[in-house]
Amino acid sequence: MDVRYSTNPAEARGYDTAQLRRHYLVENVFVPGELRLTYSHEDRVVLGGAMPGAGPLRLEPDDALRTDHFCERRELAAFCVGGRGAVNCDGNAYPVERGDLVYVGRGTREVSFHSDDGSARFYLASAPAHRELPTTLVKAGDVTPIELGATESANARTIRRYIDGTLVQSCQLMMGWTQLAPGSVWNTMPAHTHLRRTECYFYFDLDEDARLVHILGEPDETRHLIVRNEQAVISPAWSVHSGAATGSYSFIWFMAGENYRFDDMDHIAMADLR
């Protein structure tokens, strides 16, 4: 597991491009035939990808957790970003295709990822959990789309909140899928922070040559990362998280931390961004 330590805003002001990328960008989320995870000390979230190809991939315990199995003290969400497959949890198979999500409750001993035709790609997010909650399959069609933004401001987008305490009960994890409308390029602008939660974005559905400029840092001291398709960004609680791309794209966001209120955001006035 790739381990990332927490960073503080005073130190982050001095980071050069390579340091920013090393701390906040997760470059290789999907590797054929592999399950790759990154452990962040920011709220102890874990993120990554599983690309089973021909054979199943098991979620193994890791020394970064030092527990007997991965979900011993954690909850997990697996979002199918493409293809068809299944998530097996303690012998129960949850079939998924693009846009479906499986929430895996704390205490689940065996989790594995399957794809008979080798097409499935699972984006994974996990956080410490204080109680056991039921493992739940959410189909894409179960989630109510919420329209935000406008074409005139190039930020028309649809948000689907998969895990926010309504369809799925979770301990800390909140997770959803935001899709930009054709011609819109901006997400999450006006920007916000939420000092009570860490948030990670996983960008996908970008063309291979397209690039996304992700804005991070304190609102009055912003930096940027150049992000390509299927890469993720870790945003510490003090950081804005917003972006614009050279083409259309989608992203999965997830949060974990102090409270469980999606709307708990500290909005930044455009005049205050630097």
Ligand SMILES: O=C(O)C(=O)C[C@H](O)C(=O)CO
């Ligand atoms: O497009 C957006 O705006 C988002 O998707 C914002 C995220 O949901 C978010 O940052 C929640 O805190």
Ligand SMILES: [Zn+2]
């Ligand atoms: Zn946010």
